[in-house]
Amino acid sequence: MSLKNLIIAFVLGIAMAAGIWTAINMQRANATLVTATRLPAAAELPQVSLLDHEARAIDERIFAGQWDLVFFGFTHCPDICPITLQILSAAKRQLADDDFEPLPRIVLVTVDPERDTPEKLAEYIAAFGDGNLGITGDLDQIRKLTASLGIYFQKQDTDDEYYSVDHSAVVIVMDPDGRFHSLFSSPHVIENFVHDVPLLVKHVGNEL
Amino acid sequence: MSLRSLLVFSIVLLLAIMLACSTDDGPPLVVSDVEITSPMRGMSMSAGYLTLDNKGQNEIRITHVTSPQFAAVEIHETIVENDIARMRRVDELLIAPGETVRLERRGLHLMLKQARQDISTVNLSLYSNELLLLTLVTRIEEAS
Numbered sequence: 529m530s531l532k533n534l535i536i537a538f539v540l541g542i543a544m545a546a547g548i549w550t551a552i553n554m555q556r557a558n559a560t561l562v563t564a565t566r567l568p569a570a571a572e573l574p575q576v577s578l579l580d581h582e583a584r585a586i587d588e589r590i591f592a593g594q595w596d597l598v599f600f601g602f603t604h605c606p607d608i609c610p611i612t613l614q615i616l617s618a619a620k621r622q623l624a625d626d627d628f629e630p631l632p633r634i635v636l637v638t639v640d641p642e643r644d645t646p647e648k649l650a651e652y653i654a655a656f657g658d659g660n661l662g663i664t665g666d667l668d669q670i671r672k673l674t675a676s677l678g679i680y681f682q683k684q685d686t687d688d689e690y691y692s693v694d695h696s697a698v699v700i701v702m703d704p705d706g707r708f709h710s711l712f713s714s715p716h717v718i719e720n721f722v723h724d725v726p727l728l729v730k731h732v733g734n735e736l
Numbered sequence: 737m738s739l740r741s742l743l744v745f746s747i748v749l750l751l752a753i754m755l756a757c758s759t760d761d762g763p764p765l766v767v768s769d770v771e772i773t774s775p776m777r778g779m780s781m782s783a784g785y786l787t788l789d790n791k792g793q794n795e796i797r798i799t800h801v802t803s804p805q806f807a808a809v810e811i812h813e814t815i816v817e818n819d820i821a822r823m824r825r826v827d828e829l830l831i832a833p834g835e836t837v838r839l840e841r842r843g844l845h846l847m848l849k850q851a852r853q854d855i856s857t858v859n860l861s862l863y864s865n866e867l868l869l870l871t872l873v874t875r876i877e878e879a880s
Contacts, residue, residue: 603776606783606847607814608821610776651778680820690781690849697821713819715842 563712564724570707574676576669581653581662583646588673590661592706595632595729597721599700600679602640602693603652610655612716616699617656619721628726632701637663639681639695641670677708701728763870764792765831765862769838770874772858775851782806782876784846784860787838790831798829798869802861807850809860814842 573588580586591598597616601609616634624631636653638644641664644652649662664670674681674696681695699716703709710728712721766789773783790796801809811826826844831837839845848858861871 603779604781605823606773606781607812607823607845608816608842610773610783611841648778652776655777684822686825688849690847692823694820694822696819697816698819714816714821 559727561724561727563717563720564701564710564728565713566710566728567708570703570705570709571676572707574672576673578663578665578669578673579646581646581650581664586663589706590663591635591702592704594704595630595725596635596661596702597632597699597712597725598635598637598702600637600639600674600681600695602638602695603644603648604640604690605692608697612697612699612714613653613656615716615718616721619718619725620657622718622722623725626722630729632725632729633659633661635661635663635702637670637673639670639674639693640683641665641667643689701725764790764794765796765869766791767862767870767872770860770872771877772846772848772860772874774876774878780849780851782848782851782858784809784848784858785839785841786846787836788829788831789836790833793833795833796831796869797864798831798862799827799865800863801846802863803848803858805852805855805858806848807852808848810847810849811839811844812847813844816842 573591576588578586578590580590597620599609599612599616601612603609613634613636620631620634634653634656636649638649644662644664646662646664649664653660653662673679677700679696679698679700681693684692684694686692697714697716699712699721700708701710701712712724767786768789769785769787771785775782788796788798798811801811803809811829812823813826815822815824829837829844837844846860855876857873857875859871859873862869
């Protein structure tokens with residue numbers, strides 16, 4: 529091989545290596561979770577007895593069978609709760625438009641079972657799309673579930689029926705085995721769910 | 737002073753008064769970007785968002801808000817810290833001269849309690865103690 533051909537081959541080799549390196553790094557960047565945090569190992573849930581929004585008795589196995597985006601809020605929350613559920617709903621619609629499967633289910637677990645009856649939940653979650661799940665029930669059982677997930681909530685008494693409940697603003701992700709898989713920290717943005725949910729489902733991305 | 741001089745003086749004085757009145761800069765409190773959300777299904781409560789500009793020379797103090805379409809209107813603030821959301825009632829809003837205060841999602845907002853009936857428009861009156869600062873009318877925004 530002549531010196532000229534050797535130089536050409538060397539340059540082409542460098543260019544090819546650079547291209548491959550760039551492609552790998554771009555793929556790595558897209559595979560990096562934006563706001564979600566995946567647990568090193570999915571955590572089992574404790575046994576709980578609750579009610580769904582159709583007043584049916586359910587237990588922790590309600591989370592098995594599909595990916596769930598679970599938010600802990602209450603229907604008398606005028607601001608952060610409807611905003612979060614609207615974001616989850618919009619993200620799910622965008623994933624559907626992108627033909628992503630399997631689509632996650634949106635779940636609202638009330639931190640205010642005193643006011644959030646199954647009927648109230650059913651009406652409320654219907655405003656955020658079809659196929660959503662509402663969960664209420666005995667306060668102690670809800671506390672048992674939230675404690676296992678690191679979810680905080682505390683009622684703030686007022687003079688009227690419009691008391692507020694302080695609560696965690698994270699979105700918990702449950703895997704199809706019904707285990708605590710990952711979580712999204714606030715503030716919540718539609719694009720972050722659209723980006724990270726497919727990565728979580730495919731078991732790639734950053735770990736804790 | 738002659739009658740002619742008196743007449744000239746009166747005209748000059750009148751013009752001076754008219755000039756002084758014409759330099760009025762308009763109302764000090766300007767409200768914009770008003771949005772009242774539709775009550776969620778099965779609920780009688782709405783949230784209100786708006787921008788308040790103090791165009792005047794003095795501090796503006798908004799102590800309460802009323803609406804004939806709701807039993808009560810309160811000012812609240814959502815505070816999210818370390819991923820915990822808290823909502824607290826705010827007793828009054830202080831707007832310094834030249835300052836803008838925004839009532840927006842995930843922050844300060846109006847909590848409109850107990851809608852009296854099916855509503856499509858909302859009247860809001862902003863008060864500083866007993867003084868009515870401003871009244872506005874806006875349409876309900878359907879949740880998107």
